[in-house]
Amino acid sequence: MKTILLLLCCAAFAAAQVPAPDRTVSGNILTSTHDPAVRIRLPEPVQYVGAERWILYDIADCEVHVFVEADARKNVKRFWWIQFEGYLPSKPGLRHDYDSPRHVTIGGLDFFVDTWLHKDGEPTRKGSDREHITALIRSRGYRLPEGTMDVRLVHLLDEQTRQELMIIYSENLSPTGHTAAELSAGGKAFSQWPGIEKGLIERAQKAVTLEPVTGR
Numbered sequence: 001m002k003t004i005l006l007l008l009c010c011a012a013f014a015a016a017q018v019p020a021p022d023r024t025v026s027g028n029i030l031t032s033t034h035d036p037a038v039r040i041r042l043p044e045p046v047q048y049v050g051a052e053r054w055i056l057y058d059i060a061d062c063e064v065h066v067f068v069e070a071d072a073r074k075n076v077k078r079f080w081w082i083q084f085e086g087y088l089p090s091k092p093g094l095r096h097d098y099d100s101p102r103h104v105t106i107g108g109l110d111f112f113v114d115t116w117l118h119k120d121g122e123p124t125r126k127g128s129d130r131e132h133i134t135a136l137i138r139s140r141g142y143r144l145p146e147g148t149m150d151v152r153l154v155h156l157l158d159e160q161t162r163q164e165l166m167i168i169y170s171e172n173l174s175p176t177g178h179t180a181a182e183l184s185a186g187g188k189a190f191s192q193w194p195g196i197e198k199g200l201i202e203r204a205q206k207a208v209t210l211e212p213v214t215g216r
Contacts, residue, residue: 021051021063023084030065030082033213035163036155038107041209042067042080049079049140052132059091066133074142078171080207081133086163096161098154104201107210109165111153115197117173117180118148147173147180149196151204169204 023032025048030040049066056062068079087094102113124131137144150170157163173180176196182189183196 018054021053025065031213035084036157036165037213039211039213040082043207049137052136057127059094060085060087064133066136068142070142076142076144081168083129083166096156096164104205106205106208109155109210111155113201114152116150117184118150119180120144120146145172149173149200151201167208
């Protein structure tokens with residue numbers, strides 16, 4: 001019993017060391033006053049699911065905010081996962097090393113662009129950001145699609161590449177008429193993926209508006 005109580009106390013102490021999310025949300029607008037100071041506007045109608053902040057893999061301060069567009073039965077059509085992340089000062093040697101050759105500019109900021117296909121129920125790394133946001137969405141009663149196609153937009157804040165703003169845009173895959181396996185390399189519809197991917201990236205870019213926050 002003493003051992004159990006000690007573990008519970010340690011867990012509570014660790015949780016207390018993580019600050020609460022400090023970005024604010026009003027309707028479809030998220031405002032960050034630091035790292036970076038930016039206002040992010042999403043299309044209406046979206047529903048704000050909530051936020052979470054934790055130490056990711058014991059190496060980075062991670063704050064996420066999640067928005068969904070869903071039907072009356074809470075079936076998610078698409079969602080946005082906005083993440084502010086910075087390596088801890090205790091990990092001075094760590095750097096982000098994105099190498100995607102594709103970039104887009106949104107609100108004057110440069111973003112790396114990556115895409116992937118995801119099947120609901122695929123194994124997820126324990127403690128990962130995806131595990132956190134999936135649990136958050138489901139805890140609010142929303143149902144995720146069986147398959148999604150995702151765009152990851154990453155902006156690195158400085159030359160040290162230790163801080164990032166990441167926006168992940170995810171759409172229900174079913175309107176394409178194909179599964180994630182069919183559109184993946186080796187799948188029967190893989191030849192159609194480049195055209196589908198191009199439209200996905202364009203929608204992801206158009207769905208997000210960024211502007212600087214000034215007068216702090």
